[in-house]
Amino acid sequence: MASRSHTSAPVCLIENKDKNFTVCPEALQVLSQIDQPVVVVTIAGLYRTGKSYLMNRLAGKNKGFPLGSTVQANTKGIWMWCVPYPGRPDQTLVLLDTEGLGDVEKGDTQNDSWIFALAVLLSSTLVYNSMGTIDQHAMDQLHYVTELTERIKSKSSPEEDAEALEDSAEYVRFFPTFIWAVRDFTLQLELSGQPCTADEYLENALKLKKGMSREVQLFNLPRECIRLFFPTRKCFIFDRPTNRKNLHRLEEMEERELESDFVEQASQFCRHVYKTSKPKTIPGGHIVTGRLLANLVETYVDTIRSGGVPCMENAVLALAQIENSAAVLEATGRYVELMDQTLKLPTETLQELLDIHAKCEDGALKVFMARAFKDDKQQFQAELMQVLDQKKETFCQKNELESSRHCKAVLARLSEELEDKINKGFYSRPGGYQDYFSDLKATTVKYHEEPGKGVLADVVLQQFFKDKEDVGRAILQSDEALTEKEKEAEDAKARAEAAERENEIQKQQQAALEEKLEDQKRSHEANIQHLKEKMAQDREKLLEEQNKVMEAKLREQRTLLEAGFQKHVDQLNDQIGHLKRQSERMKNQSWWSKILDVASMVLPVFVGKGIKRF
Known part of the structure; x- marks a missing residue:
């Protein structure tokens, strides 16, 4: 069962x-213990707009994230609360409450922009919290969205991000x-005198203006960014929860004391978030666990501290290195665990051990494949193959040692009477050699009848006969x-x-070598x-991700076509055409076969103690 780590109260993630x-470090420790997929819900917005209250509701609590009751911003940095996901026992809900934007005491918009960028980078669902209405003033306050391409890079190559807004x-x-x-929405939800939904209200607020003037461009820019960067969007409106004089004691108030409309709106909001939020993923569709999220946080913050711009491509590659190395270790541990549980030494035959090894190797490979990602050159899979082959050889050696120990003990017990007669000179008489030969043969017969001797039964017996050669020759000559x-x-x-016994042993050793080579081919x-x-x-996963992007572009294209923005439609046509070509290449079986052929050549084949690559 996946490990879980839930916190009883919020902890600071980024100070x-x-x-x-x-x-x-405390927050990283919490995340690193979460092997489950994480659904990260982050809230951002201007300070003193009630962000923390919504996050507490999502956590199923009245208290937790500090609400504050003054005009000063309360949350500094980003605070985290890990709680069980309602209805999803195999996932963890990570709630992130960000520092309020636009704090006059802070007086640093650069700092706010990084807070907003981190909120975008870390979350799978981003909640933007504002007060009053979605008007031009609200859009102006959301200028952080227009700076995202300056704060986040998708590719490591600068030229590939040059036209980030357009593509x-x-x-x-x-x-x-x-x-x-x-929040505190006081208007009627109407458009042109007709009732509308909150989503329709948002989409109307995001409509673009026609024209090329600087005023129109400034009007359109935040709207274009929201439409292009966040094609999946939703709007919720909230009445004021209580009268102004009671706002400072919101944490202490029971639901029955709050405005009923607000309570219902908050419940609808929570239900929507629970139902629609998905596990955090990175490009390629790989699902993020708490452990991976911890690495992402460190990577992004280290980059910002060093004066750089977080790059998703670089972050994914860095994560892959860390995670794939860990996948090799975890898979190796699983292999040893399965072998220890299943293998009873000594085995009667080498093939018996190899059959068990094959099953345990399969279990280890499943563990590796489940955790590893972007091992494009199969570097880590090849490393795992080498490690497992070495572990197999170690078990083979243990098997032989256990067989040898057991066989020697059996022979020592069965030959006690024979040794006693030799020591007393019983065979040093006329006819003694025949008696010695008969007793030696009887001991051999009993030895062959003994079960559980293992793979070195004949080798140990042959050594036993060799040890007796001088004694037998002396008895014969006397x-x-x-x-x-x-x-x-x-x-x-x-x-x-x-000589016949030695020849038989050589045949067995040759057969064992062939069995190992055959097993390596099987591996x-x-x-x-x-x-x-x-x-x-x-x-x-790639095709699903590709379809998601294409559907978003097509939706935006239809909307802009209806509004008469032909230039934007033409730009989207080019992008959609590029996406379609990418999808066709992904679907092309021969393209994938070529990749697989190259990959299969990288994986090693073992020959004896050496390693060969096709």
């Missing part, structure tokens, strides 16, 4: 002190869904009942039997099969 961001597809891949929460010719015949017979094929399945899953 904002003296205009510098610092990641808090927003890469941003749409990892930007969150957008909810605009309008047996006065035999003629010299008979002694020569018996000696030749003993040497022939020894290579199994890795290729797992890689095929992984690539098929990744392709589905």
Whole structure:
């Protein structure tokens, strides 16, 4: 079962002190213990607009994130609250309450812009909280959205982000869904005298103006950014929760004391967030766990502190390195755990051990494939193959040692009487050699009847016979009942039997080598099969992501076409055409086959103790 780590109260995730961001170790520790997918809901907006109250409601509590009761901004930096996701036991809800924007005491819009950029980067659902109405003043206050392309890069190559506003597809891949929460709304929801929904109210507020004047461009810019960057958006309006004199005690008030319309609006908001919010993903569709989110936070904050601009492509590559290394370790641990649980030493045959190894290797590969991502050159999968092959060899050696130990103990027990007779000189008499040979054969028969001797049964027996060669030869030569010719015949017979046993052992060793080579071929094929399945899953994720982006572009195109913005429609046509070509390439089986062929050549095949690559 996945590990879970929920906090009883909010903790600071990113501290904002003296205009510098610092990641808090306590919060990272909490996130690093979450192996489940995380759904990250972040709220941003101007200070003193009631953001924290909504987050407390999402946590199912009245208290938690500090609400504050003065005109001073209360939340500094970004605070985090990890709670069980209602109705989704396999996911964790991570609530992020951001520092209020536009704090006059702070007087630093650069700092606010980074707070908003971090909110976008970290969340899967972003709630923007504002007061009153969605008018031009509200749009002007949301100027942070127009600066996103200066604060966030999708690609590491500068030229690829040069036309970021015009080609927003890469941003749409990892930007969150957008909810605009309008607080203390006092107007009637009407458009042209007709009732409308909150969503229609928002879309009307986001309509563009025609014209090329600077005034029109300034009017359109924030609206264009919201439309392009956040194609999935929703609006909620909220009445004032209580009269002004009671706002300072909002945390203490029972629901029955609040305005009933506000209580219902807050409940609808929470239900929508619970129902529609999805796990945080990164480009490529890989789902983010708490552990990955912790790494993302560190990566982004370190970049900002160093004076750089967070780049999603670089962040994903850095995450992949960390996560894939961890995937190798986790898969190796799983393999050893399964082998220890399943393997009973010694095994009767090498094939028995190899069959168990194959099952445990399959379990390890499933663990690796579930966690690894963007292992495009199969570097980490190849590393895992080498490690598992080494672990297998270690188990083979343990198997042989256990077999050898057991067989020697069995022979020592069965040959006690024989050894006693040798030590007492019982066979040093006429006819003694025949008695010695008969007793040795009887011991051998009993040894063969003993179960559970393992893979070195014949090797240990052969060594036992070798150890007795000098004793047997001495008894033979001292047996006065035999003629010299008979002694020569018996000696030749003993040497022939020894040679035959040695030859049999060499055949067994050759057969064992062939079994191992066959197993290595099987292992290579199994890795290729797992890689095929992984690539098929990744392709589905990519196509799903691609479709999401294309649908967003098509929706925007239809809206702009109806409004008569032909220039924008033409730009979207180019983008949609590019997206379609990308999708066709993703669907092309021969293209994927070529990638798989190259990948299969990277994965190693082991030959003896060496490594060979196709």
